[in-house]
Amino acid sequence: MTHTTSATSAPADRPGVLPGDPGPDEAAIERLVATALDEDLGTAPGRDVTSQATIAPTTTGTADLVARADGVVAGLVVVPVVLRQVAERLGLAPATLVVRVPDGTRVARGDVLAELTGPVQLLLVAERTLLNLASRASGVATHTRRWADALAGTGARVLDTRKTTPGLRALEKYAVRCGGGTNKRMGLYDVAMVKDNHVAAAGSVTAAIEAVRTRFPDVAIQVEADTRDQALEAVAAGADFLLLDNMPTPVLADVVAAVRVAAPGAELEATGNLTLDRAAEVAGTGVDYLSVGGLTHSSPILDLALDLRA
Numbered sequence: 001m002t003h004t005t006s007a008t009s010a011p012a013d014r015p016g017v018l019p020g021d022p023g024p025d026e027a028a029i030e031r032l033v034a035t036a037l038d039e040d041l042g043t044a045p046g047r048d049v050t051s052q053a054t055i056a057p058t059t060t061g062t063a064d065l066v067a068r069a070d071g072v073v074a075g076l077v078v079v080p081v082v083l084r085q086v087a088e089r090l091g092l093a094p095a096t097l098v099v100r101v102p103d104g105t106r107v108a109r110g111d112v113l114a115e116l117t118g119p120v121q122l123l124l125v126a127e128r129t130l131l132n133l134a135s136r137a138s139g140v141a142t143h144t145r146r147w148a149d150a151l152a153g154t155g156a157r158v159l160d161t162r163k164t165t166p167g168l169r170a171l172e173k174y175a176v177r178c179g180g181g182t183n184k185r186m187g188l189y190d191v192a193m194v195k196d197n198h199v200a201a202a203g204s205v206t207a208a209i210e211a212v213r214t215r216f217p218d219v220a221i222q223v224e225a226d227t228r229d230q231a232l233e234a235v236a237a238g239a240d241f242l243l244l245d246n247m248p249t250p251v252l253a254d255v256v257a258a259v260r261v262a263a264p265g266a267e268l269e270a271t272g273n274l275t276l277d278r279a280a281e282v283a284g285t286g287v288d289y290l291s292v293g294g295l296t297h298s299s300p301i302l303d304l305a306l307d308l309r310a
Contacts, residue, residue, distance in 0.1 A: 016076030016099040016114065018178050023077050028170035033081045035167065036129045037089065045089040051124045057092055061308055063123045065114040065134070067107045068303035072145045074103045074178035075137030075171060076114060082130040083122065092122045104141070104178040113304070120308065127306045136168065137175040138302035144179025144295050150276050154283035156290055159184045159269060163293035172296045181295060184269075185222075192216060193243075194223045194234075205230055209237040224271075228255045235263035244287065246272035253285040260286065 017023040034044075041047060067073065076099055083095045095118025101107060116123055147158040160176040160183055162169075173183045185191035192212045194205065202208035205223060212221055222241040223234035228251075231242055244255055247270070256268055269289040270282045282290055 014077050015080055015097055016101075016103050018074070018104040018174070019102055021104075021174070021177055024170040024174035029078055029081055030085075032133070032167055032171060033078060033085050033129065036132065037082075037085055040129055041089065041125070045091075047090075048121070048125045051121050052090075055121050055124070057090075057119055057121050059120045060118060061120045061123065062115060062117040063127075063306050063308045064112045065116065065130075066305050066307055067109055067111045067113060068305050070108050071106070071138055071142035071302040072179050073101060073105050073107050073113055073134075073138050073302070074141035074175040075134035076101075076103050077174075078133045078137075078171065079114060079116070079130050082126045082133070083116065083118070086122055086126045086129075087118075090121065090125065092119045094118060095122050095126075103137075103174075104180075106145075116306070123306070123308065131304055131306060133171065135301040135304045136165075137171050137178070138304065139299045140172050140175035140296055141179035142302050143299035144176050144181040146276060147279060147290070147292060147295070148180030150279040151283055151290065154280055156283035156287055157182045158279075158295070159289045159291040160295050161291055161293040162187065163297040165296065176295055179295075182289065184289075184291065190219065192219050192221045194221065194239075196224060196226070205233045206237040209234065209239060213238065225255075228258055231255050231259055232262055235259055235266050239263075239266065241267045241269065243269050243271045243291070249278075249281055249285060252282065252287070256286040 014023050080097050087094045095116055098115040100112055100114055151158060158181045160173055160181060164172045176183060194208045198208045199205050202211055209221055220240045222243060223239040224243040224245050225231035225234055226245050234242055244252055252270060259266055259268060268287045269291050270287045271291040274290055274292055
């Protein structure tokens with residue numbers, strides 16, 4: 001079992017969220033936005049010395065959130081949180097938000113993603129924080145969509161990893177879902193992953209699995225395997241999921257075939273040195289997933305802009 005995030009109907013009060021998805025954890029997003037605003041405004045409530053000096057708090061306007069490149073949008077769900085927190089900090093009237101497209105939508109350069117109306121001070125103070133977060137999330141979603149497209153029709157799906165930006169995990173893993181990918185474990189707490197260092201410390205793959213089963217009987221167990229023998233030992237000991245690491249395609253195909261006979265219910269993931277041009281080839285070995293740390297650690301942003309109407 002991969003312990004992916006379950007899909008439920010999105011709350012109606014979270015504009016822009018990916019349809020059919022619960023969205024990123026609300027408490028995590030509140031903390032993320034608060035931290036980002038502290039960076040920009042200084043310690044709460046903070047100040048924007050330029051906007052507060054040049055624009056009256058009663059001056060209102062409308063700004064368009066616009067895509068400056070083709071891609072997949074994600075992170076619009078954070079925009080209302082940023083607007084609300086800025087308004088609360090600076091004592092400004094609230095802004096209204098009209099989201100034109102939901103997260104997970106393919107967009108083209110020039111597309112208007114959302115319209116924001118309210119005090120101009122509020123719009124300009126919120127601008128950089130909402131752009132930083134939405135651009136980052138949209139970059140992850142865009143990169144993920146390339147992998148999802150490359151795997152279309154193969155039966156395999158692309159997985160993320162824990163190689164996320166500190167503080168942004170909830171948003172970045174949500175962005176992976178927006179791009180058509182799948183989340184694996186969210187952290188060290190929800191799924192056991194036995195890797196080479198754990199095996200070395202425990203003495204063997206079997207010993208490591210038995211130790212986890214004894215201490216944490218309620219969690220799924222994933223095991224990283226470098227060889228056919230390790231993979232077969234792991235499923236014999238009760239592993240639910242295997243990470244087949246850095247295996248050449250012919251070796252990977254052989255290991256997958258052997259594990260399917262020994263443990264038909266085990267889920268199998270190819271990992272290590274994967275590239276888009278090899279995605280379909282690797283999927284052809286019969287693995288269920290390809291895990292790609294680069295979805296979150298190496299995705300460039302999708303360029304977005306907030307354009308204030310004259």
